[in-house]
Amino acid sequence: MRPHLLYREPRDRAALYAVLESSFPGLGRKIDAARALGFDWDAMTTPFVDRRDDRVVAHVGVLEVPLRLDGRSVRVGGIHAVCTLPELRRQGCYRRAMERALRFVDERWERAQLYTSQPALYEPFGFRVVPTTSWEAARPPGPAAAVAAPVDLEDDLATLVEVLGRRAPLSQVYASVDEGWLFGIDAVLHTGDLSAVRRLPARDLFVAGKLVGERYTLFDVVGHHLPAWSELAPHLPGSGPVTLAFTPDRFPQARARPLQTASEGAYMVRGPFELEGRAFAVPPYAQH
């Protein structure tokens, strides 16, 4: 996608990045790092702004996110990167930018989504929280195997990008099936690089996740085909049970059980949503 006019206009782009940076310090550097790896924020987001004296002072971004949702392919409007310059807050700048963004969303998609730590900001605009969960799965017994190694940019990046473009959906219940841009941008926004993405030995198969102590949380599995749990689990870092931060319907062998842990943020939707009242997860690299 060609970047929106606002991103192509140097003065507007610089002002917009200043607004983003004022609310999310370090974001600009991470966006640049993602772009250098081929995951281009500017090309994927549509900006809605409010201006003061013609200068951009508030921003609401809209992403078109292709999902597998309850067994169907749907496109939803994803709201992200909501911010107003600190000195101009509580003067309606966000409200005006959001109203513009939602007019654009409503003309295109039945559904909108976002992920936030501040749901109260979005409730007045028709968003509602839908609870999500995570799961836990035991590692199958058997000999230890070589642990998947962090991707090597020289050896693995081209393969990762290729596999992302033709990946098997992680779940039929809820998964992003973006061509890799959302995965890549989220990965770099989380850690500043792709260090949380690992490649299984001698396979075109990647995992992403986080190791805290010996507990591994698996965010994503990226492959042309999804492996069986018994093929995958021995290669994951750490030991003991694995937390699954995605809906494990395509890993029946894992016999995962839902966890009661509260998630760090809230998933919100606007419009129809098939999964209310059902157990599902929004994988970390599909959140935005």
Ligand SMILES: CC(C)(COP(=O)(O)OP(=O)(O)OC[C@H]1O[C@@H](n2cnc3c(N)ncnc32)[C@H](O)[C@@H]1OP(=O)(O)O)[C@@H](O)C(=O)NCCC(=O)NCCS
């Ligand atoms: C959140 C943020 C974008 C609001 O911008 P703003 O321009 O000050 O918001 P507005 O003046 O347009 O407020 C519109 C409505 O949003 C809600 N709102 C705004 N700021 C709020 C706050 N700090 N707490 C609760 N509600 C708030 C109110 O309903 C408000 O209406 P009201 O003023 O009539 O009560 C701004 O505070 C910001 O950039 N914060 C840091 C970044 C951030 O947290 N972004 C959200 C990430 S999920």
